[in-house]
Amino acid sequence: MVTRPRIALFIPCFVDQLLPQVAQAMVRVLERVGCQVEFPAAQTCCGQPAFSTGHWAEARPLALRFAEIFAGPEARQSYDAVVCPSGSCTTMVRNFFPALAHGDAALAQAIAPLHGRVFEFSEYLVRQLNVRDVGASFPYRVTFHDGCHALRELGLYDEPRELLRAVRGLELVEMEETTECCGFGGAFSMQMSDISAALGQRKAANVERAGVDFVTSCDPSCLMQIGGTLARQPGRVRAIHLAEILAAGLDAGLDAGPQDSGAERSAQPSARTTGDAGGARAGLRGPRDAPPAKRAAKPGARAEKRP
Amino acid sequence: MSSTLHSFEQAATRAAHDRPQQETVRTSLGTYNRALNAGRERFASWSEARHRARAVKADAVAHLGEYLEQFEARITSRGGHVFWAETAADARDYILDLARRRGVRSVIKSKSMVSEEVHLGAALEGAGLEAVESDLGEFIVQLRNEPPYHIVTPAMHLRRAQIAALFQQKLGTPAGADSAEDLTMAARHYMRARFASAGMGITGANFLIADAGMVAITENEGNARLTASLPPVHVVLTGIEKILPRLTDLALFWPLLSTAGTGQAITCYSSLIGGPRQPGEADGPEEFHVVLLDNGRTRVLADQERRDTLQCIRCGACLNVCPVFHTIGGHAYGTTYSGPIGAVLTPLLRGEKEFGHLSFASSLCGACTEICPVEIDLHHHLIENRRDSALQHVRPLPERIGMRAFRWLMSDAARYARLAQLARHLLRFKNAWVPEGSPLDLLRPWTASRDLPEPPRESFREWWQRTRQERGGHA
Amino acid sequence: MPKGRDHILGRIRAALADRPPGGLPEDVAGAAVFAPVADPLARFQAECQANRTELHLVTAANEADCLTAVLAREKEGGDGTIYVQDAPALRALAARLPAATQTNLQFAPAQPAGIASLTLCEALVARTGSVLVSSRCGGRAATILPPTHIVYAHASQLHAEIDAALLAARSQSPTASLYSLITGPSRTSDIEKMLVLGAHGPKRLTVLLRTD
Ligand code: SF4
Numbered sequence: 001m002v003t004r005p006r007i008a009l010f011i012p013c014f015v016d017q018l019l020p021q022v023a024q025a026m027v028r029v030l031e032r033v034g035c036q037v038e039f040p041a042a043q044t045c046c047g048q049p050a051f052s053t054g055h056w057a058e059a060r061p062l063a064l065r066f067a068e069i070f071a072g073p074e075a076r077q078s079y080d081a082v083v084c085p086s087g088s089c090t091t092m093v094r095n096f097f098p099a100l101a102h103g104d105a106a107l108a109q110a111i112a113p114l115h116g117r118v119f120e121f122s123e124y125l126v127r128q129l130n131v132r133d134v135g136a137s138f139p140y141r142v143t144f145h146d147g148c149h150a151l152r153e154l155g156l157y158d159e160p161r162e163l164l165r166a167v168r169g170l171e172l173v174e175m176e177e178t179t180e181c182c183g184f185g186g187a188f189s190m191q192m193s194d195i196s197a198a199l200g201q202r203k204a205a206n207v208e209r210a211g212v213d214f215v216t217s218c219d220p221s222c223l224m225q226i227g228g229t230l231a232r233q234p235g236r237v238r239a240i241h242l243a244e245i246l247a248a249g250l251d252a253g254l255d256a257g258p259q260d261s262g263a264e265r266s267a268q269p270s271a272r273t274t275g276d277a278g279g280a281r282a283g284l285r286g287p288r289d290a291p292p293a294k295r296a297a298k299p300g301a302r303a304e305k306r307p
Numbered sequence: 308m309s310s311t312l313h314s315f316e317q318a319a320t321r322a323a324h325d326r327p328q329q330e331t332v333r334t335s336l337g338t339y340n341r342a343l344n345a346g347r348e349r350f351a352s353w354s355e356a357r358h359r360a361r362a363v364k365a366d367a368v369a370h371l372g373e374y375l376e377q378f379e380a381r382i383t384s385r386g387g388h389v390f391w392a393e394t395a396a397d398a399r400d401y402i403l404d405l406a407r408r409r410g411v412r413s414v415i416k417s418k419s420m421v422s423e424e425v426h427l428g429a430a431l432e433g434a435g436l437e438a439v440e441s442d443l444g445e446f447i448v449q450l451r452n453e454p455p456y457h458i459v460t461p462a463m464h465l466r467r468a469q470i471a472a473l474f475q476q477k478l479g480t481p482a483g484a485d486s487a488e489d490l491t492m493a494a495r496h497y498m499r500a501r502f503a504s505a506g507m508g509i510t511g512a513n514f515l516i517a518d519a520g521m522v523a524i525t526e527n528e529g530n531a532r533l534t535a536s537l538p539p540v541h542v543v544l545t546g547i548e549k550i551l552p553r554l555t556d557l558a559l560f561w562p563l564l565s566t567a568g569t570g571q572a573i574t575c576y577s578s579l580i581g582g583p584r585q586p587g588e589a590d591g592p593e594e595f596h597v598v599l600l601d602n603g604r605t606r607v608l609a610d611q612e613r614r615d616t617l618q619c620i621r622c623g624a625c626l627n628v629c630p631v632f633h634t635i636g637g638h639a640y641g642t643t644y645s646g647p648i649g650a651v652l653t654p655l656l657r658g659e660k661e662f663g664h665l666s667f668a669s670s671l672c673g674a675c676t677e678i679c680p681v682e683i684d685l686h687h688h689l690i691e692n693r694r695d696s697a698l699q700h701v702r703p704l705p706e707r708i709g710m711r712a713f714r715w716l717m718s719d720a721a722r723y724a725r726l727a728q729l730a731r732h733l734l735r736f737k738n739a740w741v742p743e744g745s746p747l748d749l750l751r752p753w754t755a756s757r758d759l760p761e762p763p764r765e766s767f768r769e770w771w772q773r774t775r776q777e778r779g780g781h782a
Numbered sequence: 783m784p785k786g787r788d789h790i791l792g793r794i795r796a797a798l799a800d801r802p803p804g805g806l807p808e809d810v811a812g813a814a815v816f817a818p819v820a821d822p823l824a825r826f827q828a829e830c831q832a833n834r835t836e837l838h839l840v841t842a843a844n845e846a847d848c849l850t851a852v853l854a855r856e857k858e859g860g861d862g863t864i865y866v867q868d869a870p871a872l873r874a875l876a877a878r879l880p881a882a883t884q885t886n887l888q889f890a891p892a893q894p895a896g897i898a899s900l901t902l903c904e905a906l907v908a909r910t911g912s913v914l915v916s917s918r919c920g921g922r923a924a925t926i927l928p929p930t931h932i933v934y935a936h937a938s939q940l941h942a943e944i945d946a947a948l949l950a951a952r953s954q955s956p957t958a959s960l961y962s963l964i965t966g967p968s969r970t971s972d973i974e975k976m977l978v979l980g981a982h983g984p985k986r987l988t989v990l991l992r993t994d
Contacts, residue, residue, distance in 0.1 A: 018760045181670050577963040
């Protein structure tokens with residue numbers, strides 16, 4: 001029997017609270033390519049804020065909790081993979097949990113089954129499902145910002161670009177210094193805000209110079225930094241998550257269907273189930289679908305000015 | 308708040324707003340970057356080169372004692388002297404004693420970061436000796452009474468016009484002589500007389516070759532060669548970690564260091580010195596001394612996790628690619644070693660309490676680790692340093708309380724969902740009533756320069772619950 | 783004074799009590815790291831050009847003329863003296879120079895006022911276009927102090943790689959107190975990254991390479 005991959009959504013806490021449209025878009029895309037998606041409601045945060053500021057004692061219980069929710073005996077029965085719309089949070093689980101578990105046998109044991117099960121969104125589509133064209137269309141000029149964790153910790157560079165190149169109407173433009181840090185850095189953005197802001201401004205300037213309509217990334221935290229900085233500048237480039245682009249125009253693309261979809265493995269691309277995806281369905285313009293930057297929450301005003 | 312932290316914050320903030328300075332540094336690094344990329348192409352495999360270099364240095368560090376003894380025996384057999392300095396003061400005292408014994412009045416120095424580390428220049432001057440830096444960049448910052456801005460390119464923060472004005476004032480060069488060529492020749496001319504009259508030459512070392520018992524020095528200008536050739540006494544001041552096991556390892560390390568440091572295939576002078584003038588040699592110093600400095604290095608060696616920092620070959624590549632270094636520059640750190648390696652090493656050598664904050668001055672982007680030619684796990688070490696800072700309770704109280712609260716909040720999904728919902732309401736209220744970035748705004752560090760997304764009415768989990776749960780999702 | 787030595791070595795021993803087993807890789811600069819040099823002489827020529835070494839390929843028939851022409855350029859500054867390493871091969875070569883040139887030659891360690899030096903070398907490296915000298919090549923100053931350094935070498939001294947050249951130098955001159963791998967004339971780019979030749983060492987490096 002061909003089965004649909006069963007996915008547990010790992011939605012970072014700040015995406016849950018501030019950028020729900022990113023998670024909704026990811027749901028829509030995953031279902032579109034034939035996945036069965038669940039949201040383990042007990043999840044909260046992977047603990048990265050505590051880990052990266054050095055408060056490992058506070059991070060360990062959260063890692064343990066995460067492992068129980070996503071890789072406990074029951075979870076292992078229910079899900080084939082854990083997928084996350086953030087390269088950074090995926091890195092926390094995949095690369096940093098082992099560091100936390102060093103010398104903590106209970107935690108080491110608990111996180112062991114996470115190994116090989118947690119994926120960043122673009123990584124999952126391209127490497128696991130072998131999907132590049134999800135059927136999206138997005139007729140804009142777009143540049144891609146490499147989040148440092150996705151790039152250097154997870155080794156993702158081609159994956160998001162391959163997905164973007166398959167989007168109808170989209171023109172992918174590489175900006176200068178695309179692999180240079182946006183300056184977010186978690187608590188760093190608040191604790192060393194002058195340095196962080198200077199880096200954000202440099203990145204925003206590179207985005208502006210690329211002459212694009214949108215900047216996208218696998219990392220919503222980078223997009224908060226870049227989008228938030230762009231919003232203070234006269235240009236009109238907006239920040240948007242990769243999942244939102246891949247979810248754009250899916251209805252229009254229904255007939256054509258994805259070309260190399262991993263859905264072959266499944267019974268049917270479950271396009272119908274996206275019908276009730278609420279805001280996500282309304283694409284970028286819906287009230288709950290505000291792209292990350294606040295000013296971009298009023299896209300009408302900016303989009304209308306576009307020649 | 309410690310005074311080092313306070314001065315770091317002030318200097319970093321000032322530098323973060325100094326765009327002309329950043330442009331000067333970026334321009335210089337743009338040239339470096341192009342050379343680096345071309346330089347890496349000269350390797351059949353840059354990653355294999357790094358890999359082997361790490362293995363060689365890891366072995367050198369793992370057998371440090373044996374290699375140092377081997378090195379010492381060979382140096383001694385040629386009539387050289389090896390002094391083991393436990394502290395910076397030991398190193399300074401040894402060199403000052405030697406200068407007194409030899410009746411030295413003036414010293415010529417060639418670039419050495421260890422000499423900066425032990426504040427040798429100030430000690431020599433304090434003892435009434437004239438001490439001149441012969442490396443051009445180092446000479447420029449010496450004339451300005453500044454520490455080096457960068458461990459490889461000490462004067463990278465200065466524009467030509469500033470250097471021309473400096474030389475006019477201090478060396479009396481003519482006003483029109485302001486090309487890079489003119490200025491370099493002015494320094495060459497000035498220095499020639501110093502080389503001839505110096506009673507002692509002091510250099511650093513890039514590598515200590517155990518099997519050959521020789522000191523390897525890498526440079527472009529020839530000033531280190533002159534420092535080691537003309538004065539009657541040559542002193543090498545260096546750290547114990549500079550060991551390389553074999554002479555033949557240089558076939559990898561010379562090109563590797565040059566490429567990472569400046570993008571050159573190999574630097575102009577890659578020299579090996581094993582002792583004073585030997586019988587039958589035409590010239591050379593009468594005395595040769597190697598001062599091996601510990602100064603905290605054995606403490607780092609005992610740290611299994613971060614022992615690999617002793618593999619560092621001080622190429623400066625991690626500084627060159629570091630966005631924080633680009634922004635705040637080398638002086639803000641207030642330490643001998645700046646940039647990523649400085650932020651990792653300084654707290655280990657000099658304590659988390661005084662220097663732990665340097666490990667927090669990073670977005671953890673990992674560009675340093677990616678470039679490091681000996682594969683030091685730099686940005687992960689920053690997190691480990693942060694962990695040690697937290698363990699030693701040197702972090703600010705609000706952060707410590709905040710992290711406890713964070714753990715409490717995130718330990719229960721229902722609690723998190725309720726309080727986060729409340730926070731969204733408060734944030735919307737704040738956005739409506741408190742002007743963004745105003746002094747009343749608690750999120751000011753963020754909002755002073757960036758927008759924050761407008762909190763949505765419905766979180767993802769609320770949306771999921773509303774649209775999915777009733778349809779029988781078993782989440 | 784041995785106190786410091788014992789303390790440091792003791793701390794090193796204690797610190798490495800847990801040292802992980804590891805090994806030293808052989809052949810660290812082998813083919814996996816650097817693509818092998820196919821034609822050493824061609825590579826040496828190309829690298830010399832890139833690093834601004836002036837290279838003359840000579841034979842027994844024309845070497846004296848070539849050296850005469852090279853020396854004739856060296857007039858500026860100093861007292862006109864050309865310091866020559868006191869070696870039989872260089873004495874023989876010098877004897878074939880015009881009398882006017884010979885009067886400027888001194889077979890002695892280089893002094894600050896000299897305008898050029900003429901020395902032998904230990905080896906040449908094709909990969910980097912470098913000249914490996916030692917303190918046995920006329921002393922330490924001879925290869926760094928004068929504004930022009932002229933090297934008289936033979937093609938049989940050419941090695942493809944740095945390590946082979948180092949090993950050759952060490953077996954030829956095992957007691958030398960200094961070896962120096964010289965790659966082009968002295969240079970700096972400390973001022974706005976602009977390249978200037980002749981920072982403290984020679985402004986010109988000339989190699990006469992005997993190919994016969
Ligand atoms: S840490 Fe690595 S990159 Fe930085 S100076 Fe040392 S060797 Fe070079």
